[in-house]
Amino acid sequence: MTTLWQRLKFAVATDMDALLDKKEEKNPISLLNKYIQEAEKETETAGKWLERQTSLHAKLEKELQEAQIFLEKRQAQAELAQSAGESDLSQFAEQEVAAYSSRVDELRKTLDENAAESVALEQRYEEMKHKVKDMKVRQLQLMGKENATRAHYQMDKILSPELVAERIGSFDDMASYIKSLGNKVEERHERSTMERRLEALEKNSAKSKEIV
Template identity: 35%
Template sequence: MNTLFEKIKQAIKDDFYEVAETQKKTNPISLLNQYLRESEREVKKASKLIERQKLLRDEFYKEWQEIEKMAEKRKEQGEIALKAGAEDLSEIALREQAQYEERADRLKNVYDNSVHQLEELEQKYREMKLKLKDMHMKRLELMGQENVVLMKNKMNRVLKDTEFGTPAENMENIGKLFEREEKKANDEYEISIFDARIQQLAKDLNKQDSGDLRDNS
C-alpha cells in the first residue's frame, strides 16, 4: 500500500515537472499569439497610413482646384486686357495662364496618383484585416486541437497500465484492502464482545454458585 501511495506521489511530481518543461518549450499557439499581436500592430499602422494618404489626396485636390481657378482667372484677365488694347498686360496674363495650367496639369497627375495609391492601400488593408481574421480563427482551431490532445494525454495516463496494474485495478485493490481491514476490525470487535460476554456469564455463574452454597448451609 505504501508503495502504491509513493507511486501516486511520484506521478503528481512527474505531472508538475512535465508542465514546467512544456512551458519552457516552444508552444505553437504562443508563437501564433505573438505573430497575431505583431500583425495587429501592422494593421493599425496601415490604418494610420490610409488616413494620412486621404489627407494628402484632399490637399492635392484642393491645391489643384485653386491653381485651375488662377489659370482661368488669368485667361479672363488676358481677354479683358486684349480688348482694352493693353497688349503688355494681356501678354503677362497669358504667360501666367500658361504657367498656372502647367502647374495644374502636374497637380492633377499628383492627385490622380494619390487616388490610385489610396485605392491600393485600402485594398491591402482589407486583405490584411481578412488575413488577421483568418489567423484568429486558426488560433481558435489550434486551441481546440490542443484541448483534445491534452485531454487524450490525461485520459491515456489514467487508462495506461503500470507495473501495479491499471488505475482501476489499483483502486479495486485498495478497496479490497480496506474491506479486509474492516473485516479484521469487525472480527476483533466480535471476539472482544464474545470474551466480555463469557466473562460476564462466568461471573453470573460464580454468583449463582455462591448463593446456592449459602442456601444449603
Template identity: 35%
Template sequence: MNTLFERIKQAIKDDFYEVAEKQKKTNPISLLNQYLRESEAEVKRAAKLIERQKLLRNEFYKEWQEIEKMAEKRKEQGEIALKAGAEDLSEIALREQAQYEERADRLKNAYDNSVLQLEELEQKHREMKLKLKDMHMKRLELMGQENVVLMKNKMNKVLKDTEFGTPAENMENIGRLFEREEKKANDEYEISIFDARIQQLAKELNQQDSGDLRDNS
C-alpha cells in the first residue's frame, strides 16, 4: 500500500514539474532569460577569441620583423662578401636573403590578414554587446508588461461579475445579512428580557397573594 501511494505521489509530482516546465518554456520572459544567458556566453567566448587573435597578430608581427632583419643582414653580408671578392659567400648570402624576403612577405601577409580579422572580430563583438543591451532592455519592457497583465488580472478578479453578483454587491449582501442577524439577536434579547420581567412580576404577585392570605387568616 505504501509503495502504491509513493508511486501515485511521485506521478503527481512528475506531472506538476512537467506542467511547470512547459509553462516556463512558453513564458516570454523565461525564453528571453534563456536567450540572454546564451548570448552572454557567446559574448564571453567572442572576447576570448579577440584576445587570442591579438596574441596571434603580435606573434606574426614579431616573426615578420625578425625575418626582415635577417634578410637585411644577409643583404649587407652579401655586399661585404662581394666587395671582398668572396663570390661564394656572396652567393650564399644572396640566396638566404631571397629566402628570408620570401618568408617576410608571407609573414607580412599573415600579419595584415590577422589585423583585418581582428578588426572584424572587434566589430562583431561590439555589435553583440549592443544586441545584448537591447535584449536586456526588452527583458525590462516585458517584465513591465507582465506586471501590468498580472495586476489587471487581479483587478479583474475583484471587479468581475460572478453568478452571485459583483464583489461590491456581495459585500452589500453580506452587510445586510449581518444587519438581519443583528436585528434577530436584538429581538431575541428583547424577548428574553420581556420573559424575565414577566416571570419576576409573576413571582412578586405570588408573594403578594401569599402575604394577603396569611394576613386574612
C-alpha cells in the first residue's frame, strides 16, 4: 500500500512538473533564455571550427615550406647532374622539380583560398558573438520589465483602493460593519442594564413584602 501511494505521489509530481514546464515554455523570457543557450552552444562550436581552420592553415604553410625546400634542392641537383653528364639523374631530378613545383603552386593556391575562408569565418564568428551579446542585453531588458511589472502588481494589492476593496471590501463597508457592531454592543449593554434594574426591583419588592 505504501509503495502504491509513493508511486501515485511520484506520478502526480511528475505530471505537475511537466505542466509547469509547459507553462514556462510559453513564457517569452523562458523561450529567449532557451534560444540564448542554444546560440551560445552554436557560437562555441563555431569558435572550435575557426580554431581548426587556423590549425589547418598552419599545417598547409608548413607543407609549403617543405615543398619549397625540396624544390630548391632538386633544382640544384638537376643542374649538378646535367653538368656532370648524368642524364638519368638529371631526368629524375627534373621530374622531381616538376612535381615539387606543381605542389608549391597548389599549396599557394590552397593557402590563399584558406586565408579568404578564415577571414570570412572570423567575421561571421564575431557577428555571432555580437548577436548573442545583443540577445543577452535584450534578455536583461525584458527581465527588468518583468520584474518591474511584478513589483507594481504586488504594490497595487496594497496601494490600489479597488484591489483592496475586492479583497476586504470598501472602507465604507467596513465603517458600516463597525457601526452595526457598535449598535449591537450598545443594545446588549442597554438590555443588560435593564435586566439588572428589573432584578434589583424584584429583590427590593420581595424584601418589602417580608417586612410587612
